[in-house]
Amino acid sequence: MNKSILILPISLLSASVLMGADYTYGHGDIGIAYEDEGEGPEFFFHYHLGATSNLGEGEYEVSDITTVLPYSQLASAPSDTTFNTMTGTTAGSDIWVLPLSEVTGVPFLGFAAEELDPLEFPSGATFTLDSVTSPSGSGELSVWQPGSLGGYDFYFSTANEAGTVNGDNSLTIASGSHAHYNWGFTEAGLWEIVMTVSAISNVDGPLTSTETFSFYVVPEPSTYAMIAGVGALAFCYARRRRSK
Numbered sequence: 001m002n003k004s005i006l007i008l009p010i011s012l013l014s015a016s017v018l019m020g021a022d023y024t025y026g027h028g029d030i031g032i033a034y035e036d037e038g039e040g041p042e043f044f045f046h047y048h049l050g051a052t053s054n055l056g057e058g059e060y061e062v063s064d065i066t067t068v069l070p071y072s073q074l075a076s077a078p079s080d081t082t083f084n085t086m087t088g089t090t091a092g093s094d095i096w097v098l099p100l101s102e103v104t105g106v107p108f109l110g111f112a113a114e115e116l117d118p119l120e121f122p123s124g125a126t127f128t129l130d131s132v133t134s135p136s137g138s139g140e141l142s143v144w145q146p147g148s149l150g151g152y153d154f155y156f157s158t159a160n161e162a163g164t165v166n167g168d169n170s171l172t173i174a175s176g177s178h179a180h181y182n183w184g185f186t187e188a189g190l191w192e193i194v195m196t197v198s199a200i201s202n203v204d205g206p207l208t209s210t211e212t213f214s215f216y217v218v219p220e221p222s223t224y225a226m227i228a229g230v231g232a233l234a235f236c237y238a239r240r241r242r243s244k
Contacts, residue, residue: 021055021060021064021065021066022054022065022066022068022216023047023049023053023054023055023065023066023067023068023107023109024054024068024070024105024107025052025053025054025104025105025106025107025108026049026050026051026052026053026054026107026108027049027050027052027053027102027108027110028047028048028049028050028053028067028107028108028109028110029047029048029049029109029110029111029112029114029178030045030047030109030110030111030112030127030195030213031045031046031047031048031059031111031112031113031114031115031178032044032045032046032112032113032115032116032125032197032199032209033046033059033115033116034115034116034120034121034199034201034207035115041204043199043207043208043209044209045062045195045197045209045210045211046059046060046061046062047059047060047061047062047064047065048060048112048114048115052108053107062211062212062213063211063212065213065214066214066215066216067098067107067109067213067214067215067216068107068215068216068218069096069098069106069107069183069185069215069216069217069218070105070106070218071188071218071219071220072105072106073096073097073098073099073103073106074094074095074096075094075095075096075097076092076093076094076095077089077090077091077092077093077094077095078091079091079092082151082152083152085159085160085163086142086144086152086154086157086159086160086163086164087140087142087157087159087184087186088139088140088142088157088158088159088160088186089140089184089186093186094186094187095184095185095186096184096185096186096188096217097182097183097184097185098182098183098184098185099182100145100180100181100182101180108180109180109183110178110179110180110181111127111171111173111178111179111180111181112173112177112178113125113173113174113175113176113177113178113199114176114177114178116175116176116199117175117176118174118175118176119202120175120201120202120203121175121199121200121201121202122175122202123172123199123200124172124173124174124175124177124199125172125173125175125197125198125199126170126171126172126173126197126198126199127170127171127172127173127195127196127197128168128169128170128195128196128197128198129141129143129156129158129169129170129193129194129195130194130195130196130210131193131194132158132191132192132193132194133191133192133193134185134186134187134189134191135187135188135189135190135191135217136187136189139185139186139187139189139191140157140158140159140184140185140186141156141157141158141183141184141185141186141191141193142154142156142157142158142159142183142184143155143156143157143171143181143182143183143184144156144157144181144182144184145179145181145182153165155169155170155171155181156169156171157169175199183215185215185217187217188217188218188219188220189216189217189219190214190215190216190217191214191215191216191217192212192213192214193212193213193214193215194210194211194212194213195210195211195213196208196209196210197209197210
């Protein structure tokens with residue numbers, strides 16, 4: 001797993017966070033679609049945000065969205081060997097958790113293959129974690145659900161890829177469905193997460209799409225206020241956003 005170092009001056013960091021559209025609460029999914037918008041069929045990643053999200057119902061380019069995880073989601077890691085090994089934490093250390101159930105004021109982010117036809121894509125879509133750039137270069141990302149028999153089922157883990165359910169930092173979503181997971185981040189700041197989604201069409205064969213997703217984990221409130229103040233002018237340079 002590549003956890004390359006990302007070091008930015010405060011002014012550049014704030015510009016990255018404030019440019020484009022910040023997804024701060026409500027239902028949304030990282031989705032995949034296979035559509036012809038006039039230039040032939042395209043298999044593409046996108047955000048599909050719901051009516052309860054702060055940005056409103058629509059599909060958005062991945063590069064236009066930063067998912068913001070608020071300071072309120074900072075927690076202390078439990079003393080649990082599996083959890084600590086898979087999240088890269090120790091008992092009592094910091095972890096920010098984007099929850100798998102909806103919480104007021106927090107993004108409710110899932111993975112979706114709802115736009116894929118189950119008859120054309122009978123094996124669903126597989127989402128694979130390619131690389132992670134954490135704020136310091138040594139942070140850990142993890143994605144999990146509660147285990148069916150207790151404990152945890154980890155699907156992504158930069159701390160221990162071999163311990164994930166499929167052993168390769170991947171999860172598969174059935175065509176026509178979506179699912180939610182807990183996301184764990186061990187430090188505050190800007191994260192860049194590269195993912196690939198793949199599927200096999202029984203018409204057009206194997207298809208893939210790769211995108212870089214931005215997450216901003218909010219630090220202690222006074223630090224966040226300072227960062228936001230330095231970069232306020234960046235609002236003038238909003239990225240393109242596609243909504244349909």
